[in-house]
Amino acid sequence: MTKKLISTAIAGGFIAGFALVSTPATSAEVTLRTHTFIPPVANPGKTFVLPWSRKVEAASKGRIKVENYWTMQLGGKPTQLLDQARDGVVDVVLTLPGYTPGRMPKSEVVELPFLHTTPQATTFALTDLMDTHLKKEWSEYKVISNFVHAGSMFMMRGKPILKMSDLKGRKIRTATRTGVWYLKALGAVPVPAPLPSIPQMLSKGVIEGAMLPFEIAPAVKMQELVSHFSELSGSQPRMNTSIISLLMHPGSYNKMPPDLKKVIDGLSGRNIAKWAGQNWADIEIPAKKIMQSKKKNKFYKIAPAEVDKMRAASQFAHKEWLRQMKKRGIDGEPVYRDAKALIAKYSK
Structure with missing residues (x-):
């Protein structure tokens, strides 16, 4: 066929x-x-x-x-x-x-930071x-x-991400351009790349960490390659999704x-x-256990006050998506509004 x-x-x-x-x-x-x-x-x-x-x-x-x-x-x-x-x-x-x-630009709306819940x-x-x-x-x-997927967290070498200022200048892999906009807004250096590139990029120092969910992390040996795993405090522990x-x-x-x-x-x-x-x-649950199986690995919750700072900064990504829609002649507002409303509806 x-x-x-x-x-x-x-x-x-x-x-x-x-x-x-x-x-x-x-x-x-x-x-x-x-x-x-x-x-x-x-x-x-x-x-x-x-x-x-x-x-x-x-x-x-x-x-x-x-x-x-x-x-x-x-x-x-x-x-x-x-x-x-x-x-x-x-x-x-x-x-x-x-x-x-940009291949599926309107669909990217659900990948914007802090829109995703579960x-x-x-x-x-x-x-x-x-x-x-x-x-x-x-x-x-x-x-x-x-x-x-269930949503991304920071998986890092070197220093952990405990506050927004810890991201300044850090080279972090992301899967999407909305992730690029988000990391830029936080002061990090975004490196867009497919999943299979992560191990080599970490070993060569091209990146210091990645935004990933637990479920896929064992496939690229993150339990061995990084040591610090940072989620968000509160009812929305993950920053974005793909x-x-x-x-x-x-x-x-x-x-x-x-x-x-x-x-x-x-x-x-x-x-x-x-x-x-x-x-x-x-599938997050067994994958998290694999990350926890290495004694060197540490797990953190970013404090609520810092999450608020990150959430406020993330609005740059939302505005950039709307700007990109307008540039293509697309009215992004109804898509954005409906995406937020539907995610909120199904989160109840």
Whole structure:
């Protein structure tokens, strides 16, 4: 169903040796190749990508086979996954649209600092927004699901982040351009980069830390690479979040017979929003234990007065997003207003 992808990895038989296929080869009518930047040991792979694949296979009674390819095994860079899904290089991708800044500009609203509360609330809000403000923005894809992680904290080498002034001049990795605006407002030096770049950047001193949730931290060995983990005091312990997208090439979907389309539809959108949101809340717990397993690691809560300073400074990012919308000829105010209202609604 997909275009043939020519790469050194394929030519060398790399995929045959390392691709993890969720079921053995069968006489399936449809084979979906799923591509992502995360390793198979990462929590999102173990708890969402593979289970979703198995659900699709089970619901189709074996007529759909899902092959999962990890850590960019089919070639390209994490920043190219949106294009791979759009262009039909692969059938399905799991990616962060934030790796391609400005590609989904209206959707970035839920990534603004201090808007996000929980993965459940923000995922439900994002799902609602997909039916209104964001529909056109995602029209080049069959969107299986857009959801968010539990939220970022500071994971640092050297000195911990205990107050806003501790951020001055510190080089910190972020996944999104809204994160770049936020870090600039706090006095830090933002370094935008995909997740797989973090270990090398830390080892070479390119960055001193990263903004991450617990769940993905073990995949890049943060329990070994950093020592200080700082969350916020109060009812909103995380600063921001990132959209995670499971996207399908529309041509791959359209070629399916109607009953197999129903299988995909039944495991898309609102039908899996609750599962996705709850999953990203649940996988924080075991990942945090891994970070706590190293005696050298210390865990902090930034004091309320300092959180207030950070919240006030973060308004720069909100204003910058609205400015970027206006620059593109988009009225960002209704999107911003609805995003805030929906997240608040689902947080109750």
